Amino acid sequence: MTPVLAPAPPLLWPHQARYRKAAQALAQDLFDALDEELKPYVVLLALPTSPAQPALCLEPEDCGLPADEFFGVVARGRTIQNATPWPYPEREDVTPAMLRRKHEGMGVRNAVQEVLDRLDEHGLQQHFAGYPIQIQGYFVVTILRLQRKPIRAYPSLRPHRFYTDGRPLAPSLLVAAMYRFNEESVKALSEPEPGAGFIVRPRESEELLRAAGKALLDTPAQSLGFDPATTKLFATCNTISSLRYEGAEGVGKLLLARRGHPNIEEIFALTCPTELTDYRAVRKLLEMTTPDIHLLANGESVYALGRQVGKYDAVREDLFVISFVTHYSWELQHDNHVLLRSHYGLPGLPRTRLSRTGFRRALKRTFxxxxxxKVERLWDVVNEASRQKHGTLLVITTEALAEADRLKLQCTLIEPVPxxxxxxxxxTSIDGAVLLDPEGYCYSIGVILDGRASGRGDSTRGARYNSALRYVESSDYPCIAVVVSEDGLVDVITSVEEAAA
Structure with a gap:
């Protein structure tokens, strides 16, 4: 039997258990917002600075990592440190001793990641090592474990690219979120009372998501030769998408590429390019776009209208598309793949269609x-509803007939029909919810739902989503709401939590 990491001593530092719980809660909120299938799990690993001591699993006690794989990992980290030049520019406010400690930490982190990558090679999960912090003679490493399948389901740019100061650029929103999570972990463990900050000053997951979105948009900015700190593409796109022109929402595309790119053809150029930060002017120019003609920008200003031509070599990664989908919603695309979808300033992964597996699980859990x-019949219904371009709302409840009668003054009753x-x-082509039962029979359409105010309400989402949430949480009967937003986002809201399944 493969030995696992040695059990930890009773306590390495006072807040270690509460720190791990707080880190787990943050990871849960952050990565569930991206994809619930990621199932994040946080482990604390302690590596002794003395080679005579064994590696320890601090929290939880049994993390399932084999002990022998981590033997000599600190020494390996120091070897990596000695063989790798310090990647960051020198700063007057950083002493040589601080540089050595940081460099050593990077080496240890890379050595731990080597071990984790080897262990994960044929597994269903993937581990990501955070930066180690020395506490009581140990390097404490916060390790994040995610499910491999959903990680691989999303497109990514190529890795191993860096800011001019040596920090890694994020190739995807998921990796950017990992970077933000690791930064929070490092800050919390670096305090005089390690981990206390996580407990008394927890960060909101939405705040970290926005920071991750900003970080991802730094990658195309850097690719186009601009300083991400001054370009601020994420904030710029959010602002432009929020503006209306003579009451109309902004819909169209903006191509980001250097002027003269071989896959860009200019239709006509602006004599004076319009700065992207001149938000209202850019929004006005967006009115001239068509499905085939787009705004052309170099990352700093709009210089022409034109189109994409020829076959783009995706390896170049120097042509990006900002697609303004609807009011306050936009996407970052590369090579016809959506890397990020932002809705009311909150970035997310491109989950446009309902997961068949997730929907089946919701039906089993709720009903x-x-x-x-029966499952296939309901799947056909919700799949068709998800194509409704103006959005719609389905409510599946065991008491659909009784609810139709109760809400008869605020809906259109129909003869029950499968x-x-x-x-x-x-x-689904009219406003209001469609009320049906788990057998697939519909009893009323155009339903105006009621319900008590919910603590889970989201001000960044529309009335359709929040009314569905209120109804489901107030319902006395098992029910599922399938919310299709105008921007294509599909949410399944259940009255039974998965933990209770």
């Missing part, structure tokens, strides 16, 4: 429904 024919894709397309 104990496993009959393949929904088909055709009927679904018809009944």
């Amino acid at each position: 104990a429904l496993t009959d393949p024919l 929904l088909t894709p055709l009927i679904t397309r018809l009944v």
